[in-house]
Amino acid sequence: xxxxxxxxxxxxxxxxxxxxxxxxxxxxxxxxxxxxxxxxxxxxxxxxxxxxxxxxxxxxxxxxxxxxxxxxxxxxxxxxxxxxxxxxxxxxxxxxxxxxxxxxxxxxxxxxxxxxxxxxxxxxxxxxxxxxxxxxxxxxxxxxxxxxxxxxxxxxxxxxxxxxxxxxxxxxxxxxxxxxxxxxxxxxxxxxxxxxxxxxxxxxxxxxxxxxxxxxxxxxxxxxxxxxxxxxxxxxxxxxxxxxxxxxxxxxxxxxxxxxxxxxxxxxxxxxxxxxxxxxxxxxxxxxxxxxxxxxxxxxxxxxxxxxxxxxxxxxxxxxxxxxxxxxxxxxxxxxxxxxxxxxxxxxxxxxxxxxxxxxxxxxxxxxxxxxxxxxxxxxxxxxxxxxxxxxxxxxxxxxxxxxxxxxxxxxxxxxxxxxxxxxxxxxxxxxxxxxxxxxxxxxxxxxxxxxxxxxxxxxxxxxxxxxxxxxxxxxxxx
Numbered sequence: 001x002x003x004x005x006x007x008x009x010x011x012x013x014x015x016x017x018x019x020x021x022x023x024x025x026x027x028x029x030x031x032x033x034x035x036x037x038x039x040x041x042x043x044x045x046x047x048x049x050x051x052x053x054x055x056x057x058x059x060x061x062x063x064x065x066x067x068x069x070x071x072x073x074x075x076x077x078x079x080x081x082x083x084x085x086x087x088x089x090x091x092x093x094x095x096x097x098x099x100x101x102x103x104x105x106x107x108x109x110x111x112x113x114x115x116x117x118x119x120x121x122x123x124x125x126x127x128x129x130x131x132x133x134x135x136x137x138x139x140x141x142x143x144x145x146x147x148x149x150x151x152x153x154x155x156x157x158x159x160x161x162x163x164x165x166x167x168x169x170x171x172x173x174x175x176x177x178x179x180x181x182x183x184x185x186x187x188x189x190x191x192x193x194x195x196x197x198x199x200x201x202x203x204x205x206x207x208x209x210x211x212x213x214x215x216x217x218x219x220x221x222x223x224x225x226x227x228x229x230x231x232x233x234x235x236x237x238x239x240x241x242x243x244x245x246x247x248x249x250x251x252x253x254x255x256x257x258x259x260x261x262x263x264x265x266x267x268x269x270x271x272x273x274x275x276x277x278x279x280x281x282x283x284x285x286x287x288x289x290x291x292x293x294x295x296x297x298x299x300x301x302x303x304x305x306x307x308x309x310x311x312x313x314x315x316x317x318x319x320x321x322x323x324x325x326x327x328x329x330x331x332x333x334x335x336x337x338x339x340x341x342x343x344x345x346x347x348x349x350x351x352x353x354x355x356x357x358x359x360x361x362x363x364x365x366x367x368x369x370x371x372x373x374x375x376x377x378x379x380x381x382x383x384x385x386x387x388x389x390x391x392x393x394x395x396x397x398x399x400x401x402x403x404x405x406x407x408x409x410x411x412x413x414x415x416x417x418x419x420x421x422x423x424x425x426x427x428x429x430x431x432x433x434x435x436x437x438x439x440x441x442x443x444x445x446x447x448x449x450x451x452x453x454x455x456x457x458x459x460x461x462x463x464x465x466x467x468x469x470x471x472x473x474x475x476x477x478x479x
Contacts, residue, residue, distance in 0.1 A: 036113065043111035046118070050109035055081065055120060056128065059101045064090075072097060074105060074120065082119040083107075089123055094237070096139050102128040137240050141267060144242070149249045155273040156254040158285070159222045164191040165286050166221035166253075168211030171196040175227045175258075175279045182283035190287060193221055199228040204238030209247035216252050223254050223286060226268060227279040230261040239266035248272055258282035431455040443468060 033041075057074035064070050068087030073080050083105060085097075097103070107122040144150060165183070169175050171194060183190050195211035198204045208226055215224050226248075228239065238244065239259045248255050248271045257272035258279040269275040276282035372378060425431065432440045433453045440446060446465055454461040 035116075039111055039113045039116050043113060046109050046111055052108060053106070055105045055107075057081070057103070057105070059097055059103060060099055062097055062099050070097060072099075074103075082112075082117060083122050084112075084119055085122045085125065093125060095127065097125060098139075104128055137267070141270065144245055144267065144271065149245060150270045154249070158254050158256070158274060162190065162222035162286060164193060164221045165223055165225060166193045166195060166211075166215040167225045167227055168195045168197050168208050168215075169225075169227040169279070170199050173199070173229060175229050178280050179225075179227065179283045182280055183287060186284065187287040200235055200238060205241035205244045208238065209241075209244050212247045212251050212255065221253065223256060224251065225256045225258055225276075225279075225282050225286070226272075227258040227282060228260065229279070236260055236266050239268040241267070244268055245271045256282050256285065425455065425457040428457075 055074060057076045057080075060073045060075055060080075062070070062072040068090060070085040070090045072083050072085075074083050075081070085093075103125050104127075105120060105122045106124040107120050110119055110121050111117065112119050148154065167176065167179060169179075176194060180192060183192055193215075195214055197207035197211050199208065212224055212226070215221050226239075228236070236259060239257075245267050248257075248268060254273040256274045256276055257266070257268040258276040258281065259266050259268055261278060274285065276285055431454070433455065434440055434445070435451050437453075440452065446452070446468060448465050448468060450465045452463055452465060454463065
């Protein structure tokens with residue numbers, strides 16, 4: 001902003017300026033902003049001007065931070081706007097935002113000071129077209145189906161004749177009264193245990209899941225029923241909970257879902273082992289097997305009564321056309337046949353008695369022979385006879401062995417005599433030994449002056465070598 005100077009009349013410079021016909025202005029004062037102050041001022045201005053508004057657009061670039069905050073960009077064909085949804089507001093959403101989803105966002109426009117970036121701080125998000133509960137239902141159904149919680153192979157069969165049924169529902173509603181009335185009418189002997197739980201509101205899913213867990217720990221029921229009457233999608237929101245779906249899937253006992261009317265479908269219906277259209281239908285399904293048996297028994301009882309009456313009528317009609325003489329004759333014939341049968345059975349009994357007697361006699365004879373074989377005197381005589389035979393065999397074996405050894409000895413003697421050097425002496429040869437008694441085999445083993453011993457057939461000669469004649473192989477010695 002500019003301002004003129006108020007010139008005093010006694011100021012000669014000012015008087016000169018007036019004389020010249022113009023005046024001088026003071027220079028403009030500059031305000032220098034710090035970036036943080038300027039951005040903060042802009043943020044406050046924007047938040048005051050756009051503190052509460054609705055924005056429609058398509059979600060893109062969605063990302064969830066570990067802190068729980070959700071960041072995405074809201075865009076249309078003309079522009080885009082960053083959006084931040086803080087953790088508390090994100091936890092209150094009934095559906096999960098996803099890229100490509102067309103939504104309405106309520107919040108305020110602000111400035112992210114660290115980047116100087118305009119953004120929308122969201123307080124509430126709802127999809128355009130389908131409701132948030134319906135989208136949350138479809139999203140949860142798709143996730144659980146991908147995990148296999150709806151697979152038919154994991155569903156457990158219901159017991160045909162349950163002894164006790166556990167039901168998780170409100171203790172004050174009409175559901176439990178209808179269930180008990182139908183069970184009492186169709187199967188009075190079936191026990192019912194009630195786990196009281198709220199079936200609507202934020203705490204409903206946790207309480208119903210706790211009831212399923214309780215019956216699984218107690219192990220005193222055969223099947224679990226979770227039941228609730230009909231209502232809107234908001235009323236049935238507890239049965240579209242992921243917590244309850246996991247509790248049903250983890251149950252070791254078969255679970256029947258009886259929630260709402262026949263046209264209502266919840267996540268619990270898809271995960272449960274069996275869906276009943278209504279709680280009353282669940283009671284009929286639980287008692288179906290025994291009720292069918294009772295109906296079958298009643299039907300058979302009626303058929304049996306009709307058959308008995310029919311047979312009795314036939315017998316009366318037949319008796320009405322039979323004379324007394326014919327009846328007496330028939331009875332006499334039947335009595336004679338019975339007597340003949342008695343005689344036949346008597347003869348067969350006597351024949352079996354004789355055969356049995358012969359069998360017992362043969363058995364006694366066999367036992368007597370076995371007992372006789374166990375007699376000590378008889379066994380001693382048998383042992384003596386056996387020992388005598390063994391002695392004869394032993395004597396014969398010894399004689400044969402002695403004869404065989406003598407023959408072997410004579411053969412070896414002849415062979416030894418044939419190989420003995422003494423046999424050579426019998427033919428005029430002699431054996432010469434040195435002082436150590438070793439046989440001298442060649443001239444090179446003899447030296448002059450050596451004492452030698454000559455073995456002849458009839459004796460020995462001791463001599464000393466005087467000279468050795470190697471050419472003629474003659475050795476001269478003196479005694």
